[in-house]
Amino acid sequence: MEPSMEPSMEQGARTAVRCGDCGGAAVRSFGQFLDRDRGRELCWDAELHCPSCDLYMCEHSGPGPMPEDLRTALLTAHGPARLRLSGPLGDPVAALRALREGAGTSLGRTRELLAELREFGLAGTTVEMARWRVRLGERGVTTEVQDGFGRAYRYVGPPELRELATGGGRVGQPVRTESGFAAWVGARPAAELAEPFTFVVDLGGALRLAPRRSEHVACANGELVLSAGEIGFQRSDGGGAGGAGWEVGTVSNLSTGYCPDVVSWPAVAAALDRIGLPRPGGFTQAVVFRRCPDCGQCGIVREAHYVCVFCDADLPERWNVDDGCCLP
Known part of the structure; x- marks a missing residue:
């Protein structure tokens, strides 16, 4: 897999939500990005638009950790990226300082992060990994960001x-x-x-x-x-x-x-x-899962028979179990 030498400084997605004003179908657009000046501050923004009542609302735009539900949606839509060392670690203490300052965690957890970086790489959104690359680079630690690991799946059960x-x-x-x-x-x-x-x-x-x-x-x-x-x-x-x-x-x-x-x-x-x-x-x-667009039930397609066993509706040929998480 070819590493991405210039990881994206921004990444976005959209989800379908219910409008709080009219009850219609609204779209929530959100993204994660890095501060353009220094490239090391993690920021996010989110806005909501309802075409039924023409509601527009800016929810947030600025620095800070992204809410977990939106971060999950980004990972689900784009898949994770991985940060790996691209050369010798050099000074482990410098890497520890960069990781502890960036994560704000205990020394024990920081050591675990460093071990993950050295052995297998850190995983997260592309923007998060770009941020780590900048922070570690400031301490003389050279890394590379790789993506293309496929879709991330969230739990969809009860x-x-x-x-x-x-x-x-x-x-x-x-x-x-x-x-x-x-x-x-x-x-x-x-x-x-x-x-x-x-x-x-x-x-x-x-x-x-x-x-x-x-x-x-x-x-x-x-x-x-x-x-x-x-x-x-x-x-x-x-x-x-x-x-x-x-x-x-x-x-x-x-x-x-x-x-x-x-x-x-x-x-x-x-x-x-x-x-x-x-x-x-x-x-x-190989198990083929599909969600019925009519009754909403999730089931298994057997013998290429793309028909819902609950209501006899036709099922789509492409995977759609968690389509509600992110819009195309």
Whole structure:
């Protein structure tokens, strides 16, 4: 993947909302950008327009962190970007200072950010990663911003299930390396390994694994994902990852909580390749999710029969489960 040497200093999206004045369909336009003078201050703006009653309202324009719902919409519309080192780190203390000043977090969390930057890269919106690139560059740390990692999927299941599933902390265990997978698989009982596991690929591109009956939203700690489904491992004669002798036997995008499109496979493949696991060339079970434009129910298309099982309406050929999040 070719890095983007000049990351965008602004990024925007639109969502459909209900007008508070007339109740009609309104459009909320919003964006994230960097201060033009110094290129290091994170800013955002948002405005609302209702064509039915001609309401126009500017909600915000200026510095500050973007509300999480709008940030989620940006990531859903454009996918995440990743910031990676483009040369030797040099002075780790300088990088720590830049990260701590920019994030405003504890020293412990700042060290975690630095470890992520060194090993796999930081992930977020393109504008956020452009900001980090500027801040780190001021401290002599050279980085590059990469994008094109595909769509980010947000949880679209029942809200009460999300609250219940994420109440006890993160369930999914991140597996990023060959040795990490060897340690993880070595700690699993034989009965557990005989079944597929719940998995997600997080925004950082890491594979997160949990027992099969775990909710995907819990595996992801309620966060956005690049893909989600079920994955099964089997013994391999070829040595497998980390000398553990395993490979991927089955893998699907079956997740009714995130309903990822079949085109999310490259994110899964990249996560498995990073671990060094032999894998198939695509989903062994590719699940086609669609939302009915008439009744609003989300279901699975079987045998290319694009008809809603709830109301018999025709279903679109393209993925539309979360179209309400962002407008084209």
